Structures are given as C-alpha cells and as structure tokens.
Amino acid sequence: MTDRLSDVRDNGMTERAIRTQGDILEVATAEFAANGYAGARVDEIAARTRTTKRMxxxxxxxxEGLYLAVLERVYAQIRRVERGIQIDELSPDDALRTLAEATYDHHTTHEAFIQLVSIENIHRAEHLRQSETILRENVTAITLLEEVIDRGVRDGIFRDDVDAVDVHMMISAYACFHVANRHTFAAIFDRDMLDPALQESHRRLIGDMVVATMTDRRNDRRVP
Amino acid sequence: MTDRLSDVRDNGMTERAIRTQGDILEVATAEFAANGYAGARVDEIAARTRTTKRMxxxxxxxxEGLYLAVLERVYAQIRRVERGIQIDELSPDDALRTLAEATYDHHTTHEAFIQLVSIENIHRAEHLRQSETILRENVTAITLLEEVIDRGVRDGIFRDDVDAVDVHMMISAYACFHVANRHTFAAIFDRDMLDPALQESHRRLIGDMVVATMTDRRNDRRVP
DNA sequence: TTCCGAACGTACTAGTTCGTACAGATCCAT
DNA sequence: ATGGATCTGTACGAACTAGTACGTTCGGAA
Incomplete structure (x- = not known):
C-alpha cells in the first residue's frame, strides 16, 4: 500500500524528509492527473500537503521536476505488477487471457496512471522521453508476451502474423479506453464503463477479444 | 475539405464575419488539441489568425466559449462521416468490418478530434455535458451497430452476449489508442502506430479483432 | 555546549494571461 | 448622405502563478 517510500531514493535522508517527499508526490499525482500539467497549480499542491511550496x-x-517524479513513480508501479505475473505453466491462450486481465485490472484500478499517460501524450511524450528509467525498464510486458505468442504459434493454435507489440497494443487499447475515455463515453452513451456491475463481463470480454483474435486462423500467413 | 463554413450558423452574417469565425475555430482547434485547455493561450490563437483577440x-x-465551439465542430464532423456509411447490403460480418475500418480511418486522420476527446476526459467531460447537440446527435453509430448485430445474432453467426455499445467500445478503443497514445507508445516501444507502412495491417487487425470476437461462439449464452 | 548542514516557513517578485475599455472602421437601409 | 448597427484594432489592467530571497528550526556530531 504505502510502498511509495520505496520510490524515493534514500541517500542519507532523514525519515521525516522521506515522508515529506512521499506526501508531496502523492498529492501532486492527484493534482496533475486531475488538471493536466498546465492546469495543475503548485500552490494548490502545496496547500494539500502538510508542508509548504518551498519544500x-x-x-x-x-x-516540471515534480511532474517528472510523479510520472516515474506511476510507471514504476505498473512495472512491479508486470513482474509479478506468473504464466509459465499456463497454455498459450490461458496465458494470453491472464495477461490481458492483469492489464485490465491494473488500469481500471489506477485511474491516475491512465490520466497521466493521456496528459503525457497531449504533450507528445516530451517529459517521458527525458526519463531513461521509464524507457529502459518498461518493456517487460513485451518480453512476456513474446514468449507466450511464440509458444502459441509453435503449437499451431495462434496466427503467426501478429507480433507481441501488436497484441500489447490491443490489450492496452481496451484497458486504457475504459478509464481514459470514461467520462465522454458516459456522457454520450449513458454507460459508466467502470460500473462494478459491468466489470466482470468487461474483464471477460478483453480476454475473449485477444484470444479470439489470435486463435482465428482465417488470416494466417502460413499455408495450411 | 473547407466545409468548416457549414459549422457556423449564418443568421444574416456577412461573408467576412463567417470567414473570420471559421479562421478562429480552425486555429483554436489546433491550439487546444496541442496544448490542452489550460495550456492553450488565447493570445497565441489570436496571433495565428488573420484577426485579433478582440474578435x-x-x-x-x-x-471556454471558444473551446466549446471547437468541441462541437469536431463532433459534428464525425457525425457526418457516420451518416455516410452504407452497410445495408453487406453480410453482418462484412458490415462490422466496414464500420470498424471507417472508425479507424476517421480517427487516424483526425488527430485533433482524438486529442480534444482526451482533453475533455481529463476535465471529466464537463464541457461536453453542456452541449445538448453533441449529446443528442452522437448515437448514430450505435443505431447502425445495433442493426448489424441483431442481424448477425439472428443469422446465428454472432455471439449474443455482447451488445452494440460494447462493440462500439472495442472499436473506439482500438482506433483511439492509435492516435491518443501514439507518443508514449512510440517512446517506449519504438513503434509509431501511425506509420503508413503499418496502416494496412493495423486496419486489417481492427476488423479481424471485432469479427473474430463476435463470431467466436465459445462464450455464447444460448444453448447450442 | 557549540557548530553545521539539512529541513523548513513567510513574504515577496517578476512575468504571464484572460478579459475589457475605448476608439475607429465598415456596411446598409432609408 | 446619414444614422445606426455591426465589426475591428490597440492599449491596458486586474488577477493569478511559478519561482525565490531570506530567515528560522532541528538533529546530531565534536
């Protein structure tokens, strides 16, 4: 829960200093996610912490430095989730479904992450590109997927013309959309995509979608 | 192309006035899409028009009024595209694929629309909800989809536990993601989703995805 | 104790940004 | 042409916002 402390480098810092930084990051995450980079107010963030703007x-x-720290923190968190997924002993299609559901679960429970990604895209990923950590470490998901897809293709149950990045894109698209476009979707179609009553069926649908697409051999490249 | 004039109500306005408004709207669309609502600068918009801020x-x-006008204009445009789709004579699966591809084509060629939707979601659709026009008229897509899905279910080729809004969500998710998350995706995975070289295969994939999901009867509710 | 640097608070500045007052131009009907 | 309505340009102000100068407190080492 409060693993935020681990996000802060603790080179000879006092406990109090670490807590202050964690406090600021937590409030800043909410403020940036809710209002965008330009819309976020440093004074407002400061007011909501137990410390001051000076800090x-x-x-x-x-x-900008604060925003970057916020961004790295939320990316570090999804990395932790990805590293915790165990799919070695599952069949390729079950593994695919598990990965999709894990992504769905993470995204739907981390609204701030999705909002920050949206904001970052509005700004053409200018900040994200500055963070070597994020760029270096955030391909874990692809490595996992590659393994699964290779296995599925070798077993002859997956089509062979869609690669890991494409599959990751499909999964992310579905999961992101639920959170990112929740409000316009609800306004127009009168359906809250995060309504708990729909969660189970939406969770099943993302698995169905990716498994059905990959096991559909109608568009296979290889000769039957 | 320059159908923007039709977006402006012309109750006894001079030709010059209409052009001025269209000019402002065009520049404002780009500015808001590129920088978000708070990040957009009225002075900057004015500087890029051939008129002044006073106008x-x-x-x-x-x-805010300008932003709202921009929003209504881009929503009016996708409505026009949706109304132009002809699928009456297609089989349910071909119709589904055609709808998916049309959405994909619109979204990938109207970056500003997607960016504005993202921005609007950051602000919890507060502006969108003010526009009765958008809320009233933007369900055309659903009506079309409902028809197609009904037909497919009746013909026994579609599963019967996914409704039109769900399908629209899947299609929109895929198409939106390509544009909305283009920059973070490119930064992390080094793949530009809008690269023309990938366009054809991505366009095929959205069709495959929705058709495969809907024709996959493994999760059907009805007894076989 | 004394000293030193890390951690912190207050009050302020410099610059920006939305919006407007006011003055002038243009068009059109009578 | 003339009065009035519709447009347009300039210069400015009030409010807000990121960032800082400067001083204070606190904890531990010598």
Missing part, C-alpha cells in the same frame, strides 16, 4: 522546490527543483 | 471575445465570449 516542493527544495526537493524537486521545479514544477 | 475571439466578440464572437465566442470567453476562452
């Missing part, structure tokens, strides 16, 4: 600049240097 | 306030009243 934000003391620890993070600038509004 | 923005004369015609649109406020920054």
């Amino acid at each position: 934000i600049y003391y620890y993070f240097g600038s509004k | 923005i306030y004369y015609y649109f009243g406020s920054k």
Whole structure:
C-alpha cells in the first residue's frame, strides 16, 4: 500500500524528509492527473500537503521536476505488477487471457496512471522521453508476451502474423479506453464503463477479444 | 475539405464575419488539441489568425466559449462521416468490418478530434455535458451497430452476449489508442502506430479483432 | 555546549494571461 | 448622405502563478 517510500531514493535522508517527499508526490499525482500539467497549480499542491511550496522546490527543483517524479513513480508501479505475473505453466491462450486481465485490472484500478499517460501524450511524450528509467525498464510486458505468442504459434493454435507489440497494443487499447475515455463515453452513451456491475463481463470480454483474435486462423500467413 | 463554413450558423452574417469565425475555430482547434485547455493561450490563437483577440471575445465570449465551439465542430464532423456509411447490403460480418475500418480511418486522420476527446476526459467531460447537440446527435453509430448485430445474432453467426455499445467500445478503443497514445507508445516501444507502412495491417487487425470476437461462439449464452 | 548542514516557513517578485475599455472602421437601409 | 448597427484594432489592467530571497528550526556530531 504505502510502498511509495520505496520510490524515493534514500541517500542519507532523514525519515521525516522521506515522508515529506512521499506526501508531496502523492498529492501532486492527484493534482496533475486531475488538471493536466498546465492546469495543475503548485500552490494548490502545496496547500494539500502538510508542508509548504518551498519544500516542493527544495526537493524537486521545479514544477516540471515534480511532474517528472510523479510520472516515474506511476510507471514504476505498473512495472512491479508486470513482474509479478506468473504464466509459465499456463497454455498459450490461458496465458494470453491472464495477461490481458492483469492489464485490465491494473488500469481500471489506477485511474491516475491512465490520466497521466493521456496528459503525457497531449504533450507528445516530451517529459517521458527525458526519463531513461521509464524507457529502459518498461518493456517487460513485451518480453512476456513474446514468449507466450511464440509458444502459441509453435503449437499451431495462434496466427503467426501478429507480433507481441501488436497484441500489447490491443490489450492496452481496451484497458486504457475504459478509464481514459470514461467520462465522454458516459456522457454520450449513458454507460459508466467502470460500473462494478459491468466489470466482470468487461474483464471477460478483453480476454475473449485477444484470444479470439489470435486463435482465428482465417488470416494466417502460413499455408495450411 | 473547407466545409468548416457549414459549422457556423449564418443568421444574416456577412461573408467576412463567417470567414473570420471559421479562421478562429480552425486555429483554436489546433491550439487546444496541442496544448490542452489550460495550456492553450488565447493570445497565441489570436496571433495565428488573420484577426485579433478582440474578435475571439466578440464572437465566442470567453476562452471556454471558444473551446466549446471547437468541441462541437469536431463532433459534428464525425457525425457526418457516420451518416455516410452504407452497410445495408453487406453480410453482418462484412458490415462490422466496414464500420470498424471507417472508425479507424476517421480517427487516424483526425488527430485533433482524438486529442480534444482526451482533453475533455481529463476535465471529466464537463464541457461536453453542456452541449445538448453533441449529446443528442452522437448515437448514430450505435443505431447502425445495433442493426448489424441483431442481424448477425439472428443469422446465428454472432455471439449474443455482447451488445452494440460494447462493440462500439472495442472499436473506439482500438482506433483511439492509435492516435491518443501514439507518443508514449512510440517512446517506449519504438513503434509509431501511425506509420503508413503499418496502416494496412493495423486496419486489417481492427476488423479481424471485432469479427473474430463476435463470431467466436465459445462464450455464447444460448444453448447450442 | 557549540557548530553545521539539512529541513523548513513567510513574504515577496517578476512575468504571464484572460478579459475589457475605448476608439475607429465598415456596411446598409432609408 | 446619414444614422445606426455591426465589426475591428490597440492599449491596458486586474488577477493569478511559478519561482525565490531570506530567515528560522532541528538533529546530531565534536
């Protein structure tokens, strides 16, 4: 739960300092996610922490520095989830479904992450590109997928013309959309995609979708 | 192309006035899409038009009023596309594929629309909800889909436990993601989803995905 | 104790941004 | 042509916002 402390480097910092930084990051995450980068107010963030604006600049240097720290923190979290997935002993199709459901579960329970990704895209990923950590470490999902897909293709149950990045895209698209476009979708179609009553069927649908697409051999490249 | 004039009500306006408004709307669309609502600068928009800031306030009243006009304009455009789709004479699966591809084509060629939808979601659709026009008229897609799905279920080729709104969600998710998350995706996975070289295969994949999911009877509710 | 640097608080500045007052131009009907 | 309505340009102000100068407190080492 409060694993946020592990996100902060603790090179000879006092306990109090670490807590202050964690406090700021937590509030800043909510503020940036809710209002966008330009819409977020440093004064507002400061007011909601138990410390002051001076501390934000003391620890993070600038509004942009704070935003970057927030971004790295939420990406670190999804990395942790990805590393925890066990699919070695599952059949390729069950593994695929498990991966899809794990992504769905993460995204639907981490609204701030999805909102920050949206915001970052509005700004053409200019901040994300500055973070070597994020760029270096966030391909875990692809490695896992590659393994599963290879196995499925070798077993002859998966089509062979769709690669891991494409599958990741399909899964992410479905899971992201639920959270990212929740409000316009609800306004127009009068259906809250995160309504708990729909969760089970939506969770099943993302698995159905990716498994059905990959096991559909109608578009296979190889000669039968 | 320059059908933007039709977006502006022309109750006894001079030709020049209509052009001025269209000019402002075009520039404002780009500015809001590129920088978000709070990040957009009224002065910057004014500077890029052939008129002045005074005119923005004369015609649109406020920054928010301008943003709302921009939003209605891009939604009106996708409505026009949806109304132009002919699928009456297609088989249910071909019709589904055609609808999916049309959505894909629209979204991938109207980046500003997708960006504005993202921005609107960051703000919890607060502006969109103010526009009765958008809320009233933007369910055309669903009506079309309902018809097709009914036909497919009746013919026994579609599963019967997924409704039109769900299918629309799947299609929109895939198509939106390509544009909305283009930059973070490219930064992390080094693949531009809008690369023309990939367009054909991605266009096929959205069709495969929705058709495979709907024709997959493994999860059917009805007894075989 | 004394000292030192890390951690913190207050009050302020410099610059930006939305919006407007006011003055002028243009068009059109009578 | 003339009065009035519709447009347009300029210059400015009030409010807000990121960032900082400067001083204080606290904890531990010598």
